[in-house]
Amino acid sequence: MAQAYALDTSQEAHMAEHVILCCVCGVAIPPNPAAMCGTCLRNEVDITEGIPKSSTLHYCRDCDRYLQPPAIWVKADLESRELLAVCLKRLRGLTKVRLVDAGFVWTEPHSRRVKVKLTIQKEALASTILQQTFVVEFYVSHQQCEDCVRVAAKNTWRAVVQVRQKVPHKRTFLWLEQLILKHGAHKDTVNIKEVKDGIDFYYGQRTHAIRMVDFLNAVVPLRSKTSESIISSDIHQSTANFKYTYSVELVPLCRDDLVCLPPKLSRQLGMLGPLVLVSRISNSVQMLDPSTLKIADLRTQQYWENPVTPLAEASDLVEWYVIDVQLDGPRSGKNALASVEVARSNDFSKTYLARTHLGNLLNPGDHALGYDLNNANFNHPALSSYFESRSSKFTLPDVILVKKSFPHRRRRARPRNWKVKHLGKEEEEERSGRKDKAADKDRDLELFLRDLEEDEELRGMVNLYKASAQDRQAMTQHSDSMVDDGQDEGGDENEDAMEESEGEEDFPEIRMEELLDDMERLTVADE
Structure with missing residues (x-):
């Protein structure tokens, strides 16, 4: 028994050597670099300093989304992971501490309050790790998102861009629509309305409408004019509110249209044509002479000085069956001049000889789309001027092929x-x-x-x-x-x-x- 008592006494003496007194309150504690107990350490050091205890959440009541700065709206339910992520991103200073745990504290759904309980750790006073738990309260503030503002502002527009093209089809607008989507030119619109001959773009600011007109001017040939109407005025402060209208008219030509150039315009384009095909539409109109492979760009200003209308368009195309192809002319890129014997796909009793630029694409047995000029009756002033001129040697071809066709696979x-x-x-x-x-x-x-x-x-x-x-x-x-x-x-x-x-x-x-x-x-x- 004496030996056991001596052993216990030595253990107590050993333990007493590893206990120190807190330098603040005097409580015996295990040794630590700060020489303070946990209570005194928390009173001396606040590791939550720099982290706000309250903040604001912006909530759109129309679409049930929360704002994640700077301009992202996130769909989130109450006490969901998505809402917790939005709340944590609103708190500054979390990057300087270690986040141990985060969770919601229940609040009344209609109280417009969201409480988040956080547990963090941080090194304090000479390699001492301190852990602390606290609650952050978020105030829910109602704010409309940009999408809902545009929906609500359909009738409060300040400027409108009216895009028109006087043609019986929408092919140009379908292509223009894809360009607008690719470049995001519609992002500032408050409303888009499709009308008979085009599209109207409504904007809340005049500068956005001007930007849209500049974009259209860079991708399609057009002419525009501006008008304004006064909404209200203040004679005491010499101010007034206006609504602005930008009328944009596109060139009434589309890809694959057949155009007869007037003699004056033909000379300006280097004796092109007179029968040409519209091969491409950009900020100018590219025209191709299928009988010579000549290509010329008709600039926007040049067109409006000498406006022309199509002689025939895509709805007038007829399908032809290719009987024979003879390459007998120059090549230019993917085009090659050739003489092609064709017959209508539904009538093989009569064949025609056509001069075409599709020599590289067509083979005997293929199908092609083209204009049947032999059975057409045109009343076009530009075409009539060539027939009435005595010095003109112009003759109207029977067929003008436009492109290859794939009827079987279709x-x-x-x-x-x-x-x-x-x-x-x-x-x-x-x-x-x-x-x-x-x-x-x-x-x-x-x-x-x-x-x-x-x-x-x-x-x-x-x-x-x-x-x-x-x-x-x-x-x-x-x-x-x-x-x-x-x-x-x-x-x-x-x-x-x-x-x-x-x-x-x-x-x-x-x-x-x-x-x-x-x-x-x-x-x-x-x-």
Whole structure:
């Protein structure tokens, strides 16, 4: 027993050697570099200094989203992980401490208060780790997001850009719509409305409308004028409020249109034409002479000084069957001059000889789209001037081919694995002719999509997205039969017979590498 007692005494003496007194309150504590107990250390050092104990959350009641600075609105429910992340990002000073735990403290949902309980650690006073728990209170302030402001401000616009083109189709606007989406030129609009001959863009500020006009002027040939109307005025302060209207008129020409140049304009373009095809539309109009491969750019100012209208347009195209191709002229890029013997796809009783720029693309047995001038009746002043002139040696060709066609593959109506996006437009309310206009709209869209498939250069100017299963199912509802490309109904038997032997191996396909992921669809799926 004496030996055991001696052992206990030595242990107590050993333990007494490792206990010190707190330098503040005198309580015995294990040794530490600060020489203070935990209570005194907390009183001396506040590791939460620099972290606000209250803050503000901006909440949009219209769309139930919270503002994550600087300008991101996040969809979040009460006491959700998303809301907790927004709250933590609102607190400054958290980067200087170690966050151990974070969670919500229950509050009444209608109290407009959100409380978050935080546990943090920080090194204090000579390698001493201190842990502390505290509560941060957030005040919920109501604020409308930019999207909801635009919806609410449809009737409070300050400036409008009215874009018009006097043509019976919407192909130019479909292409212009894709350029606007790619460059984000519509981000400042408060409303977009589709009207009979174009689109109206409404803005809350005049500078945004001017920026839109400058963008349009850089991508399409146009002319514009400005007008203003006074809303209110203050004679005492010499101030007034105005509404501004910018009227923009696009050149009434579209890709693949057939144009007859007046003699004066033909001379200005280096004796081009007179029958030319519109090959490309940018800030100028590029024209191609299919009989000589000459190319000239018609500038915007030059066009409005000598305006011309198309002799024929895409709706007048007729499908032709290629019988023979003879290359007998120069080459220029992807074009090559050739003499081609063709016959209408629904009538092989008569053949025509056409001079065309498609020598590199056409082979015997192919199909092409072109204008039938032999059976057409034109009443055009520019064309009449050549026939009335005695010195003119101009003769009207029978056929002018425009581009290669793929009728067999079209009839299979395979849904595309890609799609394009559209602007959120309000359609004009019209009581009569809705079905006919819807069919015309679908036809114009189909022609535009085919242009994207067949022209790689045009395709590179827009954004194409991968189509989901739902998108493909919607595409199958719009059959390709709505677009006849000018074909007559009498040639189905001949074409079906030829389809069994021909496969159209050079049918334009869009590679998956050219497509972008639809981020909006992925976001909805994640939610």
